[in-house]
Amino acid sequence: MFSLLILGMTMGAGQVNAQSVNPGAANPGAANPGAANSGAVNAPPELLQILTQIDAAANQGDLSAVMGFYSRAFINSDGLTYATLQEALKRLWEGYPRLTYVTQVNSWQRDGNAMIAETTTTIATKPPAPPSSQSLVRLPDRLQRQPARPDTNRVFNLTATITSRQRFENQKIVQQEILTEQSQLTSGEQPPTLTVNLPTQVRMGQTYSFDAVVMEPLGNRLLLGAALEEPIQASGYLNATPIELELLSAGGLFKVGRAPIMSDNRWISAIVVRDDGITTVTRRLRVGTMRSLSNPSR
Numbered sequence: 001m002f003s004l005l006i007l008g009m010t011m012g013a014g015q016v017n018a019q020s021v022n023p024g025a026a027n028p029g030a031a032n033p034g035a036a037n038s039g040a041v042n043a044p045p046e047l048l049q050i051l052t053q054i055d056a057a058a059n060q061g062d063l064s065a066v067m068g069f070y071s072r073a074f075i076n077s078d079g080l081t082y083a084t085l086q087e088a089l090k091r092l093w094e095g096y097p098r099l100t101y102v103t104q105v106n107s108w109q110r111d112g113n114a115m116i117a118e119t120t121t122t123i124a125t126k127p128p129a130p131p132s133s134q135s136l137v138r139l140p141d142r143l144q145r146q147p148a149r150p151d152t153n154r155v156f157n158l159t160a161t162i163t164s165r166q167r168f169e170n171q172k173i174v175q176q177e178i179l180t181e182q183s184q185l186t187s188g189e190q191p192p193t194l195t196v197n198l199p200t201q202v203r204m205g206q207t208y209s210f211d212a213v214v215m216e217p218l219g220n221r222l223l224l225g226a227a228l229e230e231p232i233q234a235s236g237y238l239n240a241t242p243i244e245l246e247l248l249s250a251g252g253l254f255k256v257g258r259a260p261i262m263s264d265n266r267w268i269s270a271i272v273v274r275d276d277g278i279t280t281v282t283r284r285l286r287v288g289t290m291r292s293l294s295n296p297s298r
Contacts, residue, residue: 043105043108043117044108044115046115046171047105047108047115047117047168048105050069050168050171051103051105051119053065053069054066054069055101055103057069058099058101059099059100059101061093061097063086063089063090063093066089067082067085067086067089069171069172069173070082070085070172070173071169071170071172071173071174073174074172074173074174074175074176075174075175075176076175076176076177076178077176077177077178077265078178078232078233078234078236078237078265079233079234080234080237081234084234084237084238087238088237088238091238096125096156096158098125098126099123099124099125099126099158100123100124100125100126101121101122101123102121102122102124103119103120103121103122104119104120104121105117105118105119106118106119106120106163111167113169114167114168114169114174115167115168116165116166116167116168117165117166117168118163118164118165118166118179119163119164119165119166120161120162120163121161121162121163121164122159122160122161123158123159123160123161123162123183124157124158124159124160125156125157125158125159154187155187156185156186156187157185157186157187158183158184158185159183159184160181160182160183160184161180161181161182161183162178162180162181163178163179163180163181164176164177164178164179165177165179178265178284180200180284181282181283181284182196182281182282182283182284183281183282184279184280184281184282185278185279185280185281186277186278186279186280187277187278188274188276188277188278189276189277190216190276190277191274191276191277191278191279192214192215192216192223192272192274192277192278192279193214193215193216193279194212194213194214194215194252194270194272194279194281195211195212195213195215196210196211196212196213196270196281196283197209197210197211197212197213198210198211198268198283198285199285200283200284200285200286201285201286201287201288202259202285202286202287203259203287203288203289204259204260204261204262204263204287204288204289205258205259205260205261206258206259207256207257207258207259208256208257208258208259208285209254209255209256209257210227210253210255210256210257210268210270211252211253211254211255212225212227212252212253212270212272212281213251213252213254214251214252214272214274217251218251221274221275222247222248222274222275223247223248223251223252223272223273223274224245224246224247224248224272224273224274225245225246225248225252225253225270225271225272225273226243226244226245226246226253226270226271227253227255227268227269227270228241228243228267228268228269228270228271229257229266229267229268229269230266230267230269231260231264231265231266231267232264232265232266232267232284236267243271245271245273248272252272253270253272259285259287260287262287263287263288263289264287264288265284265285265286265287266284266285266287267282267283267284267285268282268283268284268285269281269282269283
């Protein structure tokens, strides 16, 4: 049995790239890595300064400094509060002490004295040190194997991309809505390469397909795996979700799900285990009416 890591972490911080040319209008073009502090874009300097300061704190793993940029009254669309966000970040960084963050500003607008910014954050594990000095990362509780003897020194590499909308008041983040999210966790010499097929949003009660296809030829090797659908809520950031692995008869997971009959966000995940590695992927699925899906709350 595995406990599956579900990642949906925060607004991320990291190197800040400003993409917006017109306030409130997203620029789909690629970001210039050096643009954050240049005069080439119209994102307000105070916004870029806040993000840059969060960058430095997050990349140093300075939890206290990062939380200093969140209001004590902070809330987000997944039910996280200031306290639960702080605990979730603490656990994430304990399990993954080598994370880097790169944030792009997609769009922004003013709302009275407040600012609303949509950002995309990429999170990745830093390259390991040379083998002679590499320190092994403890496997987080959500991925420890049970009841077999856990390999708690297994090294995992995490990558994630999260798009979210934040409201800033008095230079602090007071509200956040997660718009899209995807993450991948790999371990082993040659972890399976997965191609994932999943819509980003569906209507209430609609059926949908979820495929996680292993790209390498199967040959005579065995695959174990499982798929999981979970409602997104604050407790999901902190509590383990055990799942049972099954022997896969084909080269991946091929599932059909049905969305709930109410507006909701779901974590849809797949884990595939092979003799040379493990790959876990998670996507966020938005469920709602056609109107709510085309016009996310602001």
